[in-house]
Amino acid sequence: MSASRQSGTTDELGPEEPEPGGAELLAALLDGMDAALCAFDADGVVTHWNREAERILGWSAAEAVGRRGFAGWAVRAADAGEVEERLLSAMDAPGRQVHEFALVTKDGGRVLVRMQSAAVRGGDGKPSGVYCAFSEVHAQIDLERSIALSEALFESASWGVVLVDADLRPAVVNEHAARAFGVGPAAVLGRPLADLLGTGVEELESALTHVLAEGTPPAPAEMWVSVRAGAGQSEAGQGGGGERRCWRSGFLRLASPLAEEPVPLGVGWLFLDVTEAKQAEQEASQLRFRSQQLHRAARATAECESPMEAATVQLDFALAGFADHALVDLVAGGDPVRLVRVAATPAGPPGPCLPVATAGVPVRYPEGHPAPQCVERTGSVRASAGAAAAPERARQWATVRQWPEESVHALCVVLRSRGRTLGVLTFLRGAARGQFDRGDATYAESVASRVAASLDLAQTLEP
DSSP: OOSBOOOTTOOTTSOSSOOTTHHHHHHHHHHTOSSEEEEEETTSBEEEEOHHHHHHHOOOHHHHTTOBSSBTTTBOHHHHHHHHHHHHGGGGSSSOEEEEEEEEOTTSOEEEEEEEEEEEEOTTSSEEEEEEEEEEHHHHHHHHHHHHHHHHHHHHOSSEEEEEOTTSOEEEEOHHHHHHHTSOHHHHTTOOHHHHBSTTHHHHHHHHHHHHHHOOOSSOEEEEEEBOTTTTSOOTTOOOOSSEEEEEEEEEEEEOTTSSSOOEEEEEEEEEEOHHHHHHHHHHHHHHHHHHHHHHHHHHHTTOSSHHHHHHHHHHHHHTTTOSEEEEEEEEETTTTEEEEEEEOOSSSOOOOEEOOOTTOBOOOOTTOHHHHHHHHTSOEEEEOOTTOOHHHHHHHHHHTTSOTTOOEEEEEEEEETTEEEEEEEEEEOTTSOOOOHHHHHHHHHHHHHHHHHHHHHHHHOO
16 A cells, blocks of 8 residues: 555546556555645545655554545544544635644644645546645744744844855845945845954954854853945955954854755854944043042052152053153243143153153143144144054154154143143053043043142152
């Protein structure tokens, strides 16, 4: 007995005289289907039963074919009439009918199935039976949930979703990710990641390669990247990028569920922009550190033997994690402003701030220098050679301004005490540090007020 009943010359769901081998071919086709299939003639007798139906319910084709309906074996007696009526009603209804009900397995268990049924019509156009395809509902629901989840991720997710193929090129991109890249979804597909991102692309590609080789990592990673300006157009050879962003990224290795051996299809990359939260976290940490430095400096200066020593110790604590060099110039005369160097850090590698013996000779600052401007304006002045400046040009920029040649960024703050302008305090950074910002200026002004108080006391004590 195969997947269908073979009765010689009569088969109500097929031709009266099938070609040789036709029934065997039909049985093989039915048995090869992934869906459970069965069929009934006009009297409700089972005529076909494939291997998937046998797998789900446990009844073989030999046990199922020839039975009338499901009553007494595949359906509880109390439900048999309703189930038979619903199935055979498909002969009089157009299209397919969908039903859900419980069937009984051979070992006495129950399984909820979703069944699609439709009429089988004979040569005269009249219904001659019903064929049914069914599957376990939980499997169908799992499939529908997977499809719904995929669609939701790519249509309305509040984080970026990118499917990267084995060549590390985006194959599928959702709207959120496309907006993060600053282009349309179609412009991202198939492009090298280096065309889309500036800084951080090497770290991202390394992470994707690791996932392809080793599998899904245990935890998300936070990556700082910059999106290339005009990423929709090729920028080969350009090393620049836009504003740096922090993307909290999770990775999933994708493998084909149809292959016997796991074949990598690529990596699912999910990311969320957490730049504002990370910046707030960094600012809070920086503020705590600077407050601690000011507190430590206050305790250290209390042990100093002279006001000038207290001023330089204060600067040593202020430089930690803030700047590479510090210069202290005092006003020696006005109109134009003349400044005399009284303390400085070494011009080479970073070191302690020490008093400078200059015999009262003013520093030869060129016109428009930030230090005299700071005194004239009684406010902070920032200057920069630019982070992307060529090394030779940056050295020339620093040398002209009488600063150590490795200086790239400068911040000048005025030294004031008891309503008087005493001079200017200059902080300098090299290329490894970023430009000074408003938060830096606020901190520098706090340091300057303490240094100014010590210098004012030193002037008062001079004979």
